[in-house]
Amino acid sequence: MATSALRTAIPRGFRRPSLLLRPGLLSAQNTSRRHFSDVSPTSIFHLTETEDMLKESVGRFARDVVLPKTREMDENEMMDKSIVEQLFEQGLMGVEIEEEYGGSGMGFGAVVVAIEELARIDPSVSVLVDVHNTLVNTAFRTYGSAALKEKYLPKLATGTVGSFCLSEPASGSDAFALQTKAVKSESGGSYKITGQKMWITNAAESEIFIVFANIAPERRYKGITAFVVEKGMPGFNIAKKEKKLGIRASSTCVLTFDDVEVPAENLLGEEGEGYKYAISLLNEGRIGIAAQMTGLALGAWENAVKYVWNERKQFGQYIGDFQGMQFQIAQARTEIEAARALVFNAVRTKEAGGVRAGEGFVREAAMAKLYASQVAQKVSGSAIEWMGGMGFVREGLAEKYWRDSKIGAIYEGTSNIQLQTIAKLLQKEYKQ
Numbered sequence: 001m002a003t004s005a006l007r008t009a010i011p012r013g014f015r016r017p018s019l020l021l022r023p024g025l026l027s028a029q030n031t032s033r034r035h036f037s038d039v040s041p042t043s044i045f046h047l048t049e050t051e052d053m054l055k056e057s058v059g060r061f062a063r064d065v066v067l068p069k070t071r072e073m074d075e076n077e078m079m080d081k082s083i084v085e086q087l088f089e090q091g092l093m094g095v096e097i098e099e100e101y102g103g104s105g106m107g108f109g110a111v112v113v114a115i116e117e118l119a120r121i122d123p124s125v126s127v128l129v130d131v132h133n134t135l136v137n138t139a140f141r142t143y144g145s146a147a148l149k150e151k152y153l154p155k156l157a158t159g160t161v162g163s164f165c166l167s168e169p170a171s172g173s174d175a176f177a178l179q180t181k182a183v184k185s186e187s188g189g190s191y192k193i194t195g196q197k198m199w200i201t202n203a204a205e206s207e208i209f210i211v212f213a214n215i216a217p218e219r220r221y222k223g224i225t226a227f228v229v230e231k232g233m234p235g236f237n238i239a240k241k242e243k244k245l246g247i248r249a250s251s252t253c254v255l256t257f258d259d260v261e262v263p264a265e266n267l268l269g270e271e272g273e274g275y276k277y278a279i280s281l282l283n284e285g286r287i288g289i290a291a292q293m294t295g296l297a298l299g300a301w302e303n304a305v306k307y308v309w310n311e312r313k314q315f316g317q318y319i320g321d322f323q324g325m326q327f328q329i330a331q332a333r334t335e336i337e338a339a340r341a342l343v344f345n346a347v348r349t350k351e352a353g354g355v356r357a358g359e360g361f362v363r364e365a366a367m368a369k370l371y372a373s374q375v376a377q378k379v380s381g382s383a384i385e386w387m388g389g390m391g392f393v394r395e396g397l398a399e400k401y402w403r404d405s406k407i408g409a410i411y412e413g414t415s416n417i418q419l420q421t422i423a424k425l426l427q428k429e430y431k432q
């Protein structure tokens with residue numbers, strides 16, 4: 001059944017992802033989770049069999065395929081094309097996309113495991129996979145019409161990268177103050193989009209863009225509407241690629257829209273509902289960023305302990321054997337585990353549909369992102385010091401992990417915005 005559906009759904013020229021994610025292993029049945037109350041207490045780090053196998057294979061892929069290119073991609077500020085192709089080959093670009101559309105049909109936990117494992121080696125590759133899966137694919141899967149799903153999900157699963165375009169020069173944290181406008185044609189057959197987007201991840205590689213524009217500015221955020229824009233539509237341009245401190249292999253671009261005509265069938269969901277979609281998608285996306293940060297912290301920690309426990313001696317012994325070092329290393333790993341516990345708690349809370357009435361998993365996601373990005377920055381900074389001069393040079397990866405960690409406190413809601421969200425929810429509960 002899945003196979004015949006696939007034959008019709010995958011357009012010619014697209015290859016089905018093959019190796020890592022085998023359909024039989026990844027059916028919704030295998031990955032579906034029971035409600036918390038039905039399962040025996042277990043470690044928050046317990047993975048399903050499928051997630052466990054994925055972790056193993058993505059880890060191997062990251063070490064064998066990504067690692068040899070990581071330094072070069074950072075220096076060149078460019079994602080290697082062959083890495084992107086192999087991410088598709090391995091099924092990592094359609095982790096949750098249903099098998100009938102050519103995806104791997106796994107659950108959210110699997111996406112998070114993949115993001116974390118990739119970030120252990122290369123946070124730029126990790127964010128490419130993260131944005132594509134948690135924001136773009138989920139937007140189509142959740143809000144797309146049957147026709148949009150048929151048209152775009154097979155492409156997104158097998159060969160075409162996507163971007164999520166919300167931020168603008170004048171609207172960052174205050175995202176819903178966006179100025180990009182969409183005007184409906186008199187016949188109702190199309191919309192024309194005009195405006196500018198900024199900071200768009202994956203834009204240099206992408207061909208499919210989810211663009212938020214306002215169709216009724218007088219209604220303020222209630223006019224925000226989501227559209228699907230394709231590369232090559234007249235009037236759509238990538239104006240500039242940013243030069244960044246970290247995640248330099250991940251492209252971040254300014255996009256301009258000059259009367260870009262989008263057919264009415266490319267309306268994603270309903271007019272005026274875009275702000276709700278953005279809030280919901282970013283709640284989920286935040287767990288992905290938190291996993292990127294725990295993976296990064298773990299990678300930085302592992303990179304440093306390999307050196308201080310096995311390679312570098314001073315005063316006649318390995319530097320990591322000094323108690324002054326051991327305590328710092330133990331403290332750092334404890335903080336990483338605490339951050340990972342928040343991440344997996346957010347994952348399982350989302351999968352269970354929330355634990356507090358009316359709140360979903362917003363609190364869990366915000367806490368996980370806030371804390372994981374703090375830990376990533378702290379641990380990767382300490383790891384440089386543990387390695388001395390060798391941590392400071394661009395020969396190894398220590399300095400890169402630290403540069404890459406800084407973004408965790410900025411995108412998909414800054415740390416202040418996470419704190420604001422957490423405080424609001426706590427006040428709801430405690431303030432009289």
Ligand SMILES: Cc1cc2nc3c(=O)[nH]c(=O)nc-3n(C[C@H](O)[C@H](O)[C@H](O)COP(=O)(O)OP(=O)(O)OC[C@H]3O[C@@H](n4cnc5c(N)ncnc54)[C@H](O)[C@@H]3O)c2cc1C
Pocket residue numbers: 131164165166167171172173174198199200201202244252407410411412413414415416417420
């Ligand atoms: C590398 C990178 C990739 C990105 N990728 C994407 C993408 O793919 N798609 C997309 O749409 N956007 C993307 N973004 C945009 C990102 O989400 C924004 O940068 C972020 O939301 C912050 O907005 P800003 O940069 O305008 O900062 P500002 O909103 O100007 O914030 C600056 C500072 O002011 C603080 N601040 C603002 N408001 C408040 C408040 N109310 N209370 C307390 N403090 C406040 C912030 O916490 C921050 O410290 C990306 C950004 C970067 C840097």
